[in-house]
Amino acid sequence: MIPFQAMKSFFKGRIPGQLIIQFSNQCNAACPQCGMRRSAAIDRNTLPTDQTKQLIDSAAENGFQALSLTGGEPLLHLDMLLEFINHARQAGISHVRTGTNGYIFQGSDKPDFEKRIHRIAEGFSKSGLSSFWISLDSANPEDHETMRGLKGLIKGIEKGLPIFHAHNIYPSANLGINRNTGGSNPLLYQEGLESEVFFELFKEAFRKFYKFTLDLGFTTTSACYPMSHEEEGTEEEHAQGESSHDISTYGATSTDRVIHFSPREKGLIFQALYETIPEFRSRLRIFTPLCSLYNLVRQYRDGMESLYSCHGGINFFFVECGQGKIHPCGYLSESLSELPNLQKRPHTKSDCNQCEWECFRDPSDLMGPFAEFFTSPFKLFGKLMNNPKYYNILRKDLHYYRACNYFDGKLPPDYTKLQKFSKGL
Template sequence: MRFQEIAPFFKGRLPGQLVIQYANHCNGDCPQCGMRRSRSMERSRLDKEKVKRLIDDAGERGFQALSFTGGEPLLFLDDIIELIDHATGAGIRYVRTGTNGFLFTGSERPDFETRINTLAARIAATKLYTFWISIDSADPEEHERMRGLPGVIRGIEKALPIFHAHGVYPSVNLGINRNTGGRDARLYRPDLDPEEFSRLFCAAFRRFYGFVHGLGFTIVNACYPMSDDGDSQPDSKDDRGAAAEGLAKVYGASSDDLVIRFTLQEKRRIFQALYETIPQFRDRLRIFSPRCSLYSLIKRYQNNEVPLYPCRGGHEFFFVESGQGRIHPCGYLPEVFAELPDLRRRPSPSAKRPDCHLCEWECFRDPSEMMGPLAELCTRPLSLVSRIFRDPGFFRILLDDLRYYRACDFFNCRLPPNLAAMHRFAAGGEQP
């Protein structure tokens, strides 16, 4: 780990993260996303040169991570490759992007391997840290129906060895939904017994992890369900006024479709199922989802406990939308910032401290939960001690997560899995 990656902790900050929605154009038809191709909406794309200037600002001001998202980023493959090179050249190490997999369709065509070799070589020639491919269901037919991309699973299976040969290990990105384990009508029933709901989701996660491991993936992440339904958000003491009404109005990567809409107690059971399932696969898959964050979410929904560490969106983490290129605290709050802060400096004494618990957007929430204690250790150690006494279980799980992340080489897509190091983390684990 480089000095500039730990220096922010000594200023009470976290390493900065910027998510740039390069465009909201998409060729998928995912019911869980408001940017699906069948939806009538104004489509937009950022000016590439303006994005470069924003990246330069981020690099100069101490940002360490940057993601290019969409829409479908690889509809603009040449631009994304150029911007990846620009970001890493600006000193930003953790650069990420991904795809719905449309380039992997047509695997029966004679030019498929040539096309994928060319794509893999182009990505390998960059310093991209993470390359994700989205899969929504362990049932290939269900996934392809949801995405509107027939044949994509077979293409992904054929493409992964080609990427591995080029030294790139793509991640699979799951957007948790009711079809995660395959379509099961019981999970759509409002009168389903809660215990049965839990059992079905445990089985769904097991089936999904087994499925993607069989395809050849070595890294897995899960996106927590985000819907446009305000009733699916917990009560919050946050003082942002009508902020809850602004959720999901910036990014657009959410929907009011039942496939992604859950009650508060259904969410709790989903997080519990994921928390319990992860250890069963940690010895063979590099699973990015931190159990300490899931532990906090479970307690939040079960006991109405406020998580120990708030989201750092709007403090060190920011989102840039594709419409006007405006800077927001995250993908789900409409507040606008004139510029990125200088993360090399301590926050102003008059600056508002992080206090947001409005949603579960894992892109910002998970790193806030994991790295918040490190900033506190470096600046307010007595406060950290108080939190440890308040919830020792959280910190035991956090330490386990950090050791596991190290065994996974921090999910660097340029490295194969270290199965010997990962084997120590199979099964077991603290219960919330």
């Protein structure tokens, strides 16, 4: 069932509040798609423990229901991370999540590997962590490990997943969509590739990725939409992967060719993912909602206005590690003096669609209609009449989310429930 606190938010015309705290930007990976990679010439910062706890307390007091603790690489500060998770749960935040670039899975052939992974998984289980993601860039092990600059990850993940499952932690394979998703393919790096070819290549790439995660033993997957920018770097720099200047508040972006896509390409990628996900919903818990992809396809492929704008700065907020400033999201640079009280703050209209980052866009699309029902029911009815397909997709998404136990990362999948989705779209 949908948590009571979430229902209370909808009654007030709001979406359950979410806060992302980037408590450190230190990282030990070489990912070309990220501006925080270990070779990046940036200031490295970690928020003080007391300041982070104060932010968590403020979030709990002001009605936030979900917290993401991110980096950099969060597990470089494992003891601190566990302390924050436990503190958040004690403060009353119901859903706390974090993840890793996977470096902990290196050295799977060493005698202490299983003991070390047991210790980490047990720590997360006792802390009250709700969900845990492991980044996975490619269906080809060599490509993934090369991009990360970390060898031996895939064998370690395959060996480590059963250990996490034994501690009732069911990690999600988190795909950062890029040109190597299905394995390195030179065609996807060509300029001006025909739309149909590009679309089919990405559709096959997504199929390979989902099959790969199943083979590794994952029960859940999620996806980060392309975090690229159009404003920085010349076309030649993008093609050669030489431009990597980051212009977002959150440093996990890049203009490297591996992650740089034009709006046309993004529309094709969203369409390919939209068509591929239903093929795997009976075997994997895939967090990515089809209603969000449908909205993004309308926006990027068809040039239409988004049905539901992002709730960043309204119900969702981001804290960067440099000075602990609060921002509407990880994309916009404007800052706030303090977290708003979501329990008392009047409903605010959402009208931002400047990026397609899934952390805020997906829940905005998935839950926006419920908030709108209590604030603008006639507007919702008009949308329903003009866009019945969107709301039919949303209805199916909600049935699927229920079958997935709302993606509670502490529960195993119920394949009996998932089999109902074997027919796809």
